[in-house]
Amino acid sequence: MTTLQSYGWNEHFMRHFQINPFPNLEAARVLSIQGFIHLLITETGHMDAQLAGTLINSRESETCPKVGDWVLVKRYEEEGMIIDTLPRLNELSRKAPGSQSARQVLAANIDGVFIVQGLDRDFNLMRLQRYLHQIVQCNIQPVVLLNKKDLVPDPETYRQQVLDLGYSCPVVLTSALYPMLQSEWTSQYLQPQQTYILLGSSGAGKSTLLNNLLGYQLQKEGTTSAANNKGKHTTTARHLVLLPNGSMIIDAPGMREFGITVEAGKESANHPLIEELAPQCRFGDCTHQHEPGCAVIAAFNNGSLPELVYRSYLKLLREQYHFQASESDKRRDERRFTKMAKQIFKHRKNRKY
Structure with missing residues (x-):
């Protein structure tokens, strides 16, 4: 298996890559975006790249490369210039925060979304239904992870409340502190060469779950504010990482707004x-x-x-x-x-x- 295939390269992207009008370009996937710098994975390894000026000036913000996108890049020694984006299979979006009516694309080419809610203070059915509605509308399969089941006396009642919402998606009770509970759902829902994203509020336990899946600390694990019982942000940008089992996951910053489009x-x-x-x-x-x-x-x-x-x-x-x-x-x-x-x-x- 090639490097690109391990990161989700398939016939859809190959077909569009072969007919692109730009010669001598490489295919790469966007792993993260830090300011103007896009961290890419290419067939030969990682590369930092920036957007070509024509791409910035000719595109709406939502169509510019996002984490998970496959792009065409021209190499200049150790850095690259992104020339174009290959057509997406799908995109996960929300209404841009604030009073704007524009869409904000969170990630592209996603196979599944894990919605994480903590059962200690974070459980909120209305907010969960908002996530489910938007994700289903984006034609992406959701999985609900009810984290911190060890902190409530009867976690099954919470699971039943989610099932009563009527969405045909898995609802999993777990705890990031117990590896055996994590392995039960990860072996079923995390498939090699598939891309997933973790969504939820700050303090729900997303970073702890991800660190356990990786086997090392990618993101600092946060705490809950004693003043307002709300989680503190530990993830400040979206990162696509390859897990030991060959699947990929994106850890998104905690979201207090998840507007419907x-x-x-x-x-x-x-x-x-x-x-x-x-x-x-x-x-x-x-x-x-x-x-x-x-x-x-x-x-x-x-x-x-x-x-x-x-x-x-x-x-x-x-x-x-x-x-x-x-x-x-x-x-x-x-x-x-x-x-x-x-x-x-x-x-x-x-x-x-």
Whole structure:
């Protein structure tokens, strides 16, 4: 097996590499990004590289290389210049933090996402459903890791609450302090040549889990603040690392915001349990908020649809409507600016400026 194959190189990337219009370039995968420096893995080893100016100026931020991307790089002695990005298989994104409506791509070419929640203080079903909704919308398989099971008297009740959300994904009880518990799920869900990412809040135990998987300390293990019971950030950037079993994992910084976006072809914040009920609604375009004959509202009223699921659905739906409106406003403003700029250039040309 070649170096690139061990990092996930497959026929999809080979096909696009062979038809790229740039001669004498190498293929490489982005392992981490520190400022302007991209750490790459090539067939001959690691390389530091920067983006070509034409790539920076011609791309939106979300389409520029991210951790997990496969890129075309031109070598200059020990450093390189990234010329282009090979088409992605998928991308994990969220709404950019703050008041922006733009998407932020967290990583690319991901085979699975491990959502880590600690059962001591971090367990939050509403937040977990937000993660699940966005990950599924990105067409990536999630696995829920309920960490620190040794700190609660009945961990199975927490697992059942997650299962009741209705998402068809594995829910695993574990503890980073017990290697045997980790080996039970890692042997099943971490497959060679596959790429995974760890997501969750600070203090959930992601870095401890990763350090145990690696067998050495890649990230400093943090503590929980006594002032607010919130975890302290120990991971400050995303890093793709190769695990001893041949799989790859990305440790992402703790996220206090995980905003919902609207992906192509997704026009509503549907949840598996709501999608199951929706065909029974009187109207095909039912929003499940106020329409007569709505099977979702009826299920909520009679208690067969959990209140948490329905209220979370309404909240996510409002967020998606807001995201769509913001994107629409942005595109409208861009059209107005383009039209105004053309008028100015035409006026200057006529006046011979």
